[in-house]
Amino acid sequence: MSKLAIGIDIGGTNIKAALIDSTGSISDFCRIPTNGKEGFKKTFISIQNLIQRYIDSIGKDNIVGIGCACTGQVDSVSGKVVYAASTIPELSGFELKKELIAFAGLPVEVENDVNACALGEKWLGAARDVKDFLCITLGTGIGGAIYKNGGIEHGYRGVAAEFGHMSIDMNGEQCNCGNKGCFERYGSVTALIKHFKEELLKGNKSIVTEMVNGHTENISGEIIYAAKSSGDPLATKIVKEYNEAIICGTVSLVHIFNPEAVIFGGGITTLGDIFIEPIKKELLSRLMPVFREDLIIRRAELGDNAAICGIVRELF
Ligand SMILES: [Zn+2]
Known part of the structure; x- marks a missing residue:
């Protein structure tokens, strides 16, 4: 064998x-x-x-x-x-x-x-045909990987690509890393759910409450997106803000690294076009022309x- x-x-x-x-x-x-x-x-x-x-x-x-x-x-x-x-x-x-x-x-x-995921996507997945890319994984936090010159860029102490702790709001939410306004405070799935629940606590109504039979602990990113798809105003507003956060962080990363491709990973990206298309459209519109001309934006393919x-x- x-x-x-x-x-x-x-x-x-x-x-x-x-x-x-x-x-x-x-x-x-x-x-x-x-x-x-x-x-x-x-x-x-x-x-x-x-x-x-x-x-x-x-x-x-x-x-x-x-x-x-x-x-x-x-x-x-x-x-x-x-x-x-x-x-x-x-x-x-x-x-x-x-x-x-x-x-x-x-x-x-x-x-x-996340570096291992990037290596996997390069070998067998969404990055097979690209040489130089960033992976951004959206989950409990936001993870990152930089792939260039045939391998992972590790940084001086081996811990580069903490994309989740890049600040996108200098007066923003306190992060447990010590910084304020970190990308993952707004762009992680944890943040999406947290911000949605905060609106419910303020008394705003949503069909999501019915979808989870009042068990708000069961609210997931997928459920919020499903509510948005059926026209729920609160879910629509929160997903829009969530997309803005992802776009804001990603625009900076693309301007810094000038990658050939950006690969989004994490369970939420398996929602497909409903997740990626609005981000793709707005992201491209906010990039300087030379950065967006041939930029590839894809979802990861290999999952687990x-x-x-x-x-x-x-x-x-
Ligand atoms: Zn942080």
């Missing part, structure tokens, strides 16, 4: 893993909860068990190595998690690469999860598989 790699993607909520071959074909995909609250050392035992299961099923000799994408700021050279949110205690400072090598005795690649594929690419 041809050799396979083990791809792992450690997220705040779930850990995804699979076996991947040299063409990017995936088998034995699995997803387990991160259970980060109890501390990452405990989570790492679950990861070791996952790896052991793959090793037992196909034999260590048939594995080229382990690629591990991880949430947070990851130094891909040392393989250490430099910083991660306090929602997963013990992850900040964790020597991920060293611990994986010590456990499995296999070659290991480690990378921030992007990071686990991207992170193993170099192992073959």
Whole structure:
């Protein structure tokens, strides 16, 4: 049999893993909860068990190595998690690469999860045909990746592309990073839902309340977009503001990096044209001519598989 790699993607909520071959074909995909609250050392035992299961099923000799994408700021050279949110205690400072090598005795690649997604999209997805692009992922926060000259741009300390913490309002909302008015305070899906709920608390009415049977904790980005599609005025207003935030941040990024393409990722982008078309139109209209002339704007294609594929690419 041809050799396979083990791809792992450690997220705040779930850990995804699979076996991947040299063409990017995936088998034995699995997803387990991160259970980060109890501390990452405990989570790492679950990861070791996952790896052991793959090793037992196909034999260590048939594995080229382990690629591990991880949430947070990851130094891909040392393989250490430099910083991660306090929602997963013990992850900040964790020597991920060293611990994986010590456990499995296999070659290991480690990378921030958005960078790994960018590598996956470049290999098999929306960025296959482009050389120079930015990834902007919209989720709990906003993640970023810069791909140029055939690889990820990591920055001096390995933690570049924190697009979510670029300020788009100098007097804006306080962010937990210490800055004010950060992009992700307005352009993340968390922000979309938060701003929508704030309007409901002010007494503004929306069909969204009926759509979730009064359980406002169940309001999601998808539900807000569905309400907008059926003409709900509040959802229309909030989605418009949400789009403005995404456009505002992205215009600055395009003016700074002059990329060939911008790839938007994250669950909300799977809504398709209803998500991307209004952003595309307005974004292009706000860019200086030379920046917009050949600019490609696309949605990511690989979803859950992007990071686990991207992170193993170099192992073959
Ligand atoms: Zn911030």
